[in-house]
Amino acid sequence: MGQVAIRRRGTSHAFARFIARRAILSVFVVFGVVVVTFFLSNVIPADPAALWAGPQARPEEVARIREKFHLNDPLPIRFYYYVAALVTGDLGTSIATHRPVVADLLDFLPATLELILAAMVIAIVVGIPLGVISGIRERSWVDHLVRFLAIGGVSLPAFWLAVLLELVFVNKLGWLPVEGRYTDSLAIATSFREVTGFVVLDALLQGNPSVFFDGLIHLILPAVTLAAYPVGLVARMVRAMMIEVLGENYIRTAKAYGLPARLIHYRYALKNAIGPAIVALGLSFAFSLTGAFLIENIFSWNGLGQYAWDSSLASDYPAILGVALVVAIVYVVVNLIVDIVQSVLDPRVVLAREAS
Numbered sequence: 001m002g003q004v005a006i007r008r009r010g011t012s013h014a015f016a017r018f019i020a021r022r023a024i025l026s027v028f029v030v031f032g033v034v035v036v037t038f039f040l041s042n043v044i045p046a047d048p049a050a051l052w053a054g055p056q057a058r059p060e061e062v063a064r065i066r067e068k069f070h071l072n073d074p075l076p077i078r079f080y081y082y083v084a085a086l087v088t089g090d091l092g093t094s095i096a097t098h099r100p101v102v103a104d105l106l107d108f109l110p111a112t113l114e115l116i117l118a119a120m121v122i123a124i125v126v127g128i129p130l131g132v133i134s135g136i137r138e139r140s141w142v143d144h145l146v147r148f149l150a151i152g153g154v155s156l157p158a159f160w161l162a163v164l165l166e167l168v169f170v171n172k173l174g175w176l177p178v179e180g181r182y183t184d185s186l187a188i189a190t191s192f193r194e195v196t197g198f199v200v201l202d203a204l205l206q207g208n209p210s211v212f213f214d215g216l217i218h219l220i221l222p223a224v225t226l227a228a229y230p231v232g233l234v235a236r237m238v239r240a241m242m243i244e245v246l247g248e249n250y251i252r253t254a255k256a257y258g259l260p261a262r263l264i265h266y267r268y269a270l271k272n273a274i275g276p277a278i279v280a281l282g283l284s285f286a287f288s289l290t291g292a293f294l295i296e297n298i299f300s301w302n303g304l305g306q307y308a309w310d311s312s313l314a315s316d317y318p319a320i321l322g323v324a325l326v327v328a329i330v331y332v333v334v335n336l337i338v339d340i341v342q343s344v345l346d347p348r349v350v351l352a353r354e355a356s
Contacts, residue, residue, distance in 0.1 A: 022339050029328070037324040038082060091105070091321065091322040094319045095318060104307060105307075109197070110198050115223060115292055122224065122227035123227050127233070127234030127277075128235075130146045130235040130238075131241075132238055136246070146235060152232065153232025154236070158294055162298045182211055186210055190211055199215040221299060222299040226295050229284065251264060289327055296309075
């Protein structure tokens with residue numbers, strides 16, 4: 001008993017050290033992104049003060065704006081002011097909208113998160129069962145079909161798949177809408193208003209079934225397009241792990257005892273094969289944040305990607321910095337959560353990394 005307690009304390013200490021080291025490393029990664037994006041944004045061949053003041057501004061007005069935003073100071077001094085404001089949660093003011101960048105991000109980020117969450121739900125509901133079926137029926141026609149679909153999902157460019165789906169389900173069949181998050185006229189007729197920024201959730205909370213189903217219909221095409229990559233990734237990951245687990249001795253023993261195939265596959269095998277799939281889903285979530293940018297422009301989805309695109313066209317470097325910082329933080333946080341989940345599911349990961 002004493003040795004077991006000592007071993008458990010050692011494992012818990014290793015886990016704490018592992019998480020602390022990952023958290024500290026994450027802070028340095030975010031700071032590195034801040035440094036790189038700040039200095040890159042300041043080499044843009046455009047005058048932020050002139051963009052802020054507008055084309056008809058007088059020279060003295062432009063000079064006043066340059067003084068207000070420390071644009072006359074050397075680059076290291078401007079970086080100091082930027083980091084000092086960043087610590088207080090101030091990301092600056094957008095040149096294009098003249099609003100705090102934080103306020104703009106809070107307005108646009110929910111739409112992107114709604115799209116990504118819908119894609120992750122599709123990845124879970126479709127990718128995991130496909131991987132399980134493919135792993136159970138290895139080398140069958142079902143396995144070949146799933147592998148073909150998985151490779152296609154991982155390999156197809158998102159913009160090409162989006163255009164293909166649009167041609168089929170919008171132009172040819174006329175089943176689905178091509179742009180927007182909901183029908184404006186329907187929202188006005190039913191007195192719908194956005195509260196959280198998640199259209200489907202807001203409609204559900206307000207008891208508005210018309211906008212709820214309309215929002216779901218508008219969500220289908222962009223969510224399916226964004227889900228193609230994680231579905232293929234998860235299906236391939238689960239398939240590989242299922243094949244490996246089904247070859248273990250304890251699975252053969254369970255089969256020898258005559259346990260039902262469903263119990264063996266979904267309770268014993270899938271339980272041990274699901275860990276890497278969870279890691280893949282976490283990494284896909286972070287990847288989808290940037291992958292959604294292009295899809296939002298194709299489907300006129302008014303989210304963070306649309307905001308980043310408009311900010312780039314306007315040379316709105318405070319907004320560009322804000323978007324880059326949000327993406328970096330999401331990447332870092334998701335990777336940290338993935339490491340924690342992976343270490344909880346398999347403590348050997350912690351011990352192996354501590355030993356190295």
